[in-house]
Amino acid sequence: MANNAGRWPQVVDHPSWCVQERCGYVVPPRLTSMLPWHRGVLCRAGNLRFGGIAVTHLIGTINEPPLVAVHTVSRACGHGLAELRLVEAWQLARHLDALLTQAGFTAQEVADDGRR
Numbered sequence: 001m002a003n004n005a006g007r008w009p010q011v012v013d014h015p016s017w018c019v020q021e022r023c024g025y026v027v028p029p030r031l032t033s034m035l036p037w038h039r040g041v042l043c044r045a046g047n048l049r050f051g052g053i054a055v056t057h058l059i060g061t062i063n064e065p066p067l068v069a070v071h072t073v074s075r076a077c078g079h080g081l082a083e084l085r086l087v088e089a090w091q092l093a094r095h096l097d098a099l100l101t102q103a104g105f106t107a108q109e110v111a112d113d114g115r116r
C-alpha cells in the first residue's frame, strides 16, 4: 500500500466508514485535481445494458460530515455525479421510497439474488 505522507496532509484517523483501500489519503487519486478525501463502501444498483447504473458511496474529511456521492452511468446520457449533503441524501431516499410505493413495489417481491 502506498504511503503518500508528504504529498498530502498527514492523516492520523480515518472515519469509521472509510475503506482505506479506496481512501484518497492512502491511494493516489486518478486525477491530480482530485481532493484526497476519505471514501466509503461502493453500493451499486442497475444494469448498463438496460436503464443504467447508479453507484453511491460516502466521501469526506475527518472534520466535516460526509457527503453522499451519487455517480450515474447510462448508455443514453453518459456519466453524472452529485455530491449530496446528508439531509439531501435523506430527501432522495424519501423520494425513491415514494416512487416505489406509487409503483406498488414491496421488498418482499425481491429474490435473494436481487432479481424481481
Ligand SMILES: [Zn+2]
Residues within 6 Å of the ligand: 013, 014, 015, 018, 019, 020, 023, 024, 025, 037, 038, 039
Ligand atoms: Zn480514509
